[in-house]
Amino acid sequence: MTPSTEWKEVIAPDETATFERLAQDLAGLQAAVAAKKGVHRALHAKANLLARAEFEVLASLPPHARVGLFAEPKKYDAVVRFSNGGPAPQGDKKPDVRGLAVKVMGVGGKKLISGMESAPTQDFLAILSASQPFRTPEDFVWFVVNARQPLTLLPKALFRFGPSVFPLLSKLQKGLGAPLTALHTNRYFSALPIRFGAYAAKYSFAPLDADASTGPVDTAGKPDLGGALGKLLETRSLRWELQMQFFTDEQATPLEDSTRDWTGPWTPVARLTLPQQSVSSEAGKKLAAWGEPLSFDPWHAQEEFRPLGAMMRARNAAYRVSTIARKAAPEPAALP
Numbered sequence: 001m002t003p004s005t006e007w008k009e010v011i012a013p014d015e016t017a018t019f020e021r022l023a024q025d026l027a028g029l030q031a032a033v034a035a036k037k038g039v040h041r042a043l044h045a046k047a048n049l050l051a052r053a054e055f056e057v058l059a060s061l062p063p064h065a066r067v068g069l070f071a072e073p074k075k076y077d078a079v080v081r082f083s084n085g086g087p088a089p090q091g092d093k094k095p096d097v098r099g100l101a102v103k104v105m106g107v108g109g110k111k112l113i114s115g116m117e118s119a120p121t122q123d124f125l126a127i128l129s130a131s132q133p134f135r136t137p138e139d140f141v142w143f144v145v146n147a148r149q150p151l152t153l154l155p156k157a158l159f160r161f162g163p164s165v166f167p168l169l170s171k172l173q174k175g176l177g178a179p180l181t182a183l184h185t186n187r188y189f190s191a192l193p194i195r196f197g198a199y200a201a202k203y204s205f206a207p208l209d210a211d212a213s214t215g216p217v218d219t220a221g222k223p224d225l226g227g228a229l230g231k232l233l234e235t236r237s238l239r240w241e242l243q244m245q246f247f248t249d250e251q252a253t254p255l256e257d258s259t260r261d262w263t264g265p266w267t268p269v270a271r272l273t274l275p276q277q278s279v280s281s282e283a284g285k286k287l288a289a290w291g292e293p294l295s296f297d298p299w300h301a302q303e304e305f306r307p308l309g310a311m312m313r314a315r316n317a318a319y320r321v322s323t324i325a326r327k328a329a330p331e332p333a334a335l336p
């Protein structure tokens with residue numbers, strides 16, 4: 001299947017105001033959590049682990065993939081944050097979204113966010129599913145905010161969504177109810193598309209060292225996903241391959257339908273390596289303390305990789321409001 005440049009976004013005339021309102025709804029949730037548990041990210045509050053990383057753009061990419069950061073083979077420093085998705089920190093046993101955020105450093109080129117055009121970073125944010133259950137950013141935020149009251153969630157959701165709530169809940173349940181797996185064995189997906197030069201693509205981090213053993217996840221007791229990953233990193237490096245799935249046509253790769261997995265091949269473009277390191281050493285703790293206040297954001301990107309679709313554009317408002325509320329650190333020039 002040949003990548004196509006014929007992708008098209010659908011932009012509603014009043015969407016900026018809607019997205020600002022949704023960002024404020026999430027900020028309300030963030031403030032409610034802060035009153036009880038201190039200020040965190042509006043979502044993905046709990047860091048499982050922060051670690052130093054290397055990001056290596058692969059050689060011999062096909063011509064359509066040689067864009068921006070991927071134009072030539074090169075190694076970059078990076079930092080990664082593994083997280084649970086909920087708005088408040090909670091034990092790893094609870095069903096949750098799991099996130100991987102990657103910040104590549106020392107990246108030139110013009111960046112997207114106004115006032116941050118010369119920021120030296122390119123971020124990638126990913127979760128465990130290749131798409132997600134919500135049709136619109138309004139549905140996403142409504143659900144996240146109302147999930148704080150689980151007892152009234154179902155009747156309220158039935159009222160709002162009607163019978164279409166059942167397939168939505170089933171997809172949500174499939175994602176959240178997936179067996180608890182060691183973080184280094186997971187494949188992480190952007191779930192939403194980005195521009196890729198003249199093309200568009202979703203991306204995924206596919207594990208290359210899933211066979212490394214941390215022993216079984218302690219699902220009966222008190223699993224500690226970050227702790228287990230940290231222990232494994234004491235003994236060896238761990239790698240993921242960054243792959244792109246290019247837009248071909250609206251049937252196979254619907255640009256604005258965030259509920260559909262795309263079909264088509266994955267093209268490897270880079271390798272993410274977490275070198276062997278001690279996250280419990282002084283240097284490891286220093287890195288975690290430096291990395292936690294950072295902001296990982298799909299809009300921290302070169303112009304060639306603008307996030308695409310309504311759900312992505314809604315994130316443009318939401319991440320900024322959340323990072324301002326928690327006084328996030330500015331974009332870093334280098335690892336500490």
Ligand code: HEM
Binds near residue numbers: 026126140311
């Ligand atoms: C479906 C695709 C999505 C993916 C893959 C994704 C992934 C992530 C990840 C990995 C993080 C944690 C970043 C970190 O470690 O600092 C995060 C945080 C966050 N997400 Fe998303 N997310 C998605 C959709 C959304 C949507 C639709 C919204 C709202 C409209 C949203 C709002 C947020 C907010 C407010 C934060 C916290 C930002 C901060 O304070 O740094 N996300 N997301």
